[in-house]
Amino acid sequence: MMAEGAQLTDVEEVIARLEMLASDSGGRIELGPNVTDAEMLSWPVTPPTELRTLFRRVGGFKLGHYSFDFNHQANHTPVVADDYYPLRDSSTSWVVDDGMGFSTTFYIDIDAETGEWGRVFSFWRDPYASLVAPNFLSWLDNLATGMATALEKSSGTGGDLSEAFMEWIHESEESLFRDHHENAVDPVPVADALASDDTEMAEVAALLPAEAYLADLREAVYPTEVPFARFMPIAAYSRFHGGRFLAAAPLDDED
Structure with missing residues (x-):
């Protein structure tokens, strides 16, 4: 279990892990093309600095079927134009994956004023939401652990690398992507949050529609599930205060 306030993973260590994995994989793991400074300067x-260092050398990766x-294309088009991307708030975010076999979109929470990349969330328009990792490098380093495990297992048995990777993703206690019902924060109705003695929570609730629910993630561990599905069949999400609060509002089927 990764506690709140976990230290940032070193960017050079993550790069070295990824490059070694690609080198040792016999072509089964490929690193994506680097992202140029000109491209990064064009981003919103x-x-x-540490992430520019990463992207100059690793622009993504491919492992088996995944x-x-x-530099996902969804970052360069309005996400509200497609129901596939359920994060419909005005805060800044960055899509780092929209599939991986989960029908789930992973977002980085970004501070538009400072440029700081913060917490990693996963969402789908069905109300399954999770706080996945404290930052992008921790998220990526966790994936590297899964890749290394899958590569070792599949190489030793002659098995399928993609299957070994998915087995680690879904079943390993190390995985930040596994089902984690044991870690959950129950959201509360906006009316209850408005009446709270917690000033910060009440201020966030005042920004939400009356039918929304709000989850307090200030002391959440990683990963943590937020079960909005108990209260609505389809949802659109919003984050506040650097991802310390997560809200969901019902979404009409035709939206």
């Missing part, structure tokens, strides 16, 4: 919010593009 220029990434911080691939990740850190």
Whole structure:
């Protein structure tokens, strides 16, 4: 269980892990093309120095049937134009994956003023939401652990690399992507949050529609599930205060 306030993973260590995995894989793991400085400067919010260092050398990766593009096309089109991307708030975010066999979209929460890349969330328009990792590098380093485990297992048995990777994703206690019902924060109705003695929570609730629900993630561990599905069949999400609060409002089928 990764506690709140976990230290940032070192960017050079993550790069070295990914490059070694690609080198040792016999071509079964491929690193994506690097992202140029010109491209990064064209992004809505220029990434911080450590992430620019990463993207100059690793723009994503491909493992078996699965691939990740850190310069995903969804980041360059309005996400509200497609129901596939359920994050419909005005805060800044960055899509780092929209599939991986989960029908789930992973977002980085970004501070539009400072450019800091914060917490990692996963969403789908059905109300399954999770706080996945404290930051992008921790998220990526966790995936590297899964890749290394899958590569070792499949190489030793002659098995399928993609299957070994998915087995780790869904079943390993190390995985930040596994089902984690044991870690959950129950959202509360907006009316209850408005009446709370917690000033910060009440201020966030005042920004939400009356039918919304609000989850307090200030002390959440990683990963943590937020079961909005108990209260609505389809949802659109919003984050506040650097991802310390997560809200969901019912979404009409025709939206």
